[in-house]
Amino acid sequence: MERHMDAVDEIIDGWQRVMPSEDVEPMGVFSRIGRLAQRFDALRRNALAAHGLQLGDFDVLSAIRRCPDGAMTAGQLAKENLVTSGTMTNRIDRLVARGLVGRSADVADARIVRVQLHPEGQRIVDAAFVELLRIEHELLGCIRDADRQPLVDRLRELLARIEA
Amino acid sequence: MERHMDAVDEIIDGWQRVMPSEDVEPMGVFSRIGRLAQRFDALRRNALAAHGLQLGDFDVLSAIRRCPDGAMTAGQLAKENLVTSGTMTNRIDRLVARGLVGRSADVADARIVRVQLHPEGQRIVDAAFVELLRIEHELLGCIRDADRQPLVDRLRELLARIEA
């Protein structure tokens, strides 16, 4: 039985009609991934706003939170979040102004800035994380249990390929 | 046999260690989708730059290109691209300035602005599309043929859920 067409199927059909000689199969994967990420980001943005955070803020707090040392350098944060150093400076400024993190100089290398989580920052990021996880559980409910691991495996393969 | 851990597995492990009571399984799906989209967008941005386009430009041209009428209203474009009307005004301004599209008033309703593709715009968007498709084929090569349809099916399920 055919599931009804979604927005991506419409897009694929449109291109297939205009360029009949091309094999547009890959769009079924990549367009859906792009669209999923876009919609999911909107959900996350909305959920985080209730905690007074924006997406970038959460990513920074989250990276520090799950780091064993309890602190990371600005450069590590920028690399892990896939943003430029200038963007990271801005984000840290914002979080410092709210008292959620602190900057401190490295003892051995004065070029390095360590960023550590303050108690209030940890409280907020933990609460936000739990809520985001709740949303993800809710969304993932539409995938049958047995289908989940294969899905994760395919995504892992794609990610390995694209990050190589 | 265990595949080696990727960046998302590290993130998941980090959170699992900090919050042992939570079931973080869904992150394996959603964090990978987000990261994939981010990396893939960077690839697309790079490929499109060679054609003198940015992501938003391509999305606009692409939407008009695959529309049977050969023209769309500003509002339709904004809705289909998931951006605000202000953003769409900017994008159309940019494309009109380069002569890739044209604005014209609707005959029946003076509020409506129709945007149609000019020949040069069609040439550029077609060339860009073929190149993007080539990149997608290349990336999708890492997924075995038999695994592709199940992957598409799961993504379609997720998308249907998240857009509902």
Add this chain to the structure above:
DNA sequence: TCCCAATATCTTGATGTCAAGATACCGTGG
């Protein structure tokens, strides 16, 4: 006919991000 809510687009002001350059610092080799 006239009014008014709904519709479609554009304008304005603020913001987050990036690219490129500036600044400060480290460590090695002469």
Add this chain to the structure above:
DNA sequence: CCACGGTATCTTGACATCAAGATATTGGGA
């Protein structure tokens, strides 16, 4: 001990986007 390439962060200027409001138009109901 000094110079210099490499490293880490911050600053600057430009830009795409958004939210909210302004403008203009339509279609119906009093």
